[in-house]
Amino acid sequence: MSKVVYKLETQQECYEQASQWIARLDRGLNVQEVQTLKEWLAGSGKNRQVLFKMAEIWDKMDALSRLSELFPNTHKPTAGASRPYRAVAASALVVLAFFCAWAATMVAERFIEQQQVLAAVVDRIYETAIGEHSSVNLPDGSQLVLNTNSQVKVSYTDQHRLLVLERGEIHVQVAHDKSRPLSVIVGDKVVQAVGTAFNIEINSDQKIELVVTDGKVLVAVHETPEDNTIELLPEISPNTSVIVSEGEQLVLGGEEETIEKVNPKEIQVKLSWRDGNLVFRGEPLESAVAEISRYTQVEFVILDEKLKKVRIAGLFKAGDVKGLLLTLRENFNISYQRVGDSKVLLSAE
Structure with missing residues (x-):
């Protein structure tokens, strides 16, 4: 986890310290504070310049005469100056309001930035059980x-996603x-994107299916470290990767890794799981049952080999075994027999 250190610039520190001293002057200084103020003024010509020169700019109020009383010879007006010294000292109250507001803004901005950085540090594991799906809002939006x-x-830090x-x-x-591509x-393999949308699945035979639904992504080989840790990945170059664009699909892990166009309707079908639905548009029963099995602990066994090739179409609620079996029987003449709570036998009527 990286550590971010916030440090104000010297001039900003000077402004803040000057405003603090003006606030103390307003309520009255004790002996120790008078000595500390003298040391602060003697420490840097810039301190003296900020405290008095900025007071000259705001010369509208009659207050804080203590400044001139405590340090009658500290600040001498230039030859062309026409304001009395007391007025200059009095104007410090406005300086206080100005710089207190400025300092408060700076502190608030730094606090917000710090909270954003802290909120952007994530190192955790998300998982779902069989039949569940879940949405996570990541710290970057x-x-x-x-x-x-x-x-x-x-793994999110201020340096990588x-x-x-x-x-x-x-x-x-x-x-x-752009400064932190998401990998x-x-x-x-490693899939990397800046601002886009995509879907990745590891299927039952460990092939990886990638569908890009918006923008484009880069796909490259990833060498896992020996200690199996996540390390910061460099930005992938298009020259050393495969580009997959919106409306395209790439299947990784097979003999051939080719990019194919996918029409919008097929993409909607592939992503129907996000709404808790499963949509079939003529897939064989064997393929449909394999997909359905991902969402339930129930095992489906097709007894008839010919039945495996029966085409299935319709919308099913993921994990709704009872509704599925009813639809198969009424619409596709497929009967079923339950064996306990964890197995279903499918056969032709």
């Missing part, structure tokens, strides 16, 4: 959505931050 049985490690997908599926809406490590 990005949104992470986890599908069923997914786990992702998030890193996600490691251990299992399952995520959709990431990346907030734009997702999955297997031996």
Whole structure:
């Protein structure tokens, strides 16, 4: 975790200290404070210049005459100056208001910046159980959505944005931050984006499916350190990576890694899980059951080989086994038999 140190510039420190001294003068100085003020004025010509020169600028109030009484020879007006010294001292009250407001603003800004940095430091693991999906608002404004049985490690600092997908599926809406590209490590690949949206899934045979829904991402090989730690990744160069753009899909881990165009309707189907739905548009029953099984502990067994090729279409609620079986029986003439609470046998009627 990086440590950020905030330090004011010398001139800003001088302004703040001057305003503090004017506040003390207003309520009256004790003997020790008088001595400390003298030391402060003697410490730097800039201190004296700020305290008195700025007082000359704001010469509208009749107060703080103690300044001239305590230090009658400290500040001498220039030859062209026409203001009496008492008026100069009196004007310090306005300086107090001006610089107190300025100092308060500076402190508030630094506090906000510090809170933003602290809020941007995240090192945690998010996961969902089978049948669950969850949304996470990341500190930079990005949104992470986890599908069923997914786990992702998030490491955010003021220097980098890193996600490691251990299992399952995520959709990431990346907030734009050119100085900190968001990187997702999955297997031996790293997907990097600045401001875009994409979906990544590790499927049952450990292939990685990437679909870009907005903008573009870069995909490159990632070498995992021996200690398996997350380390800061350099920005990936387009010359050493594959570019995947909006409306394109890349399947990693197979014999061929090719980029394919995906029409908007297919993308909607792929992302229907974010609304808790599963949409099938003519997939074989075997493929549909494999997808449905991701959202439930129930095991489906298809008894008839021909039945595996029956095309299934419709919208199903993820994890709703009862509704699924009813739809299969009424719309596709597929009967079922429950074996305990954890297994269902499917057969043709």
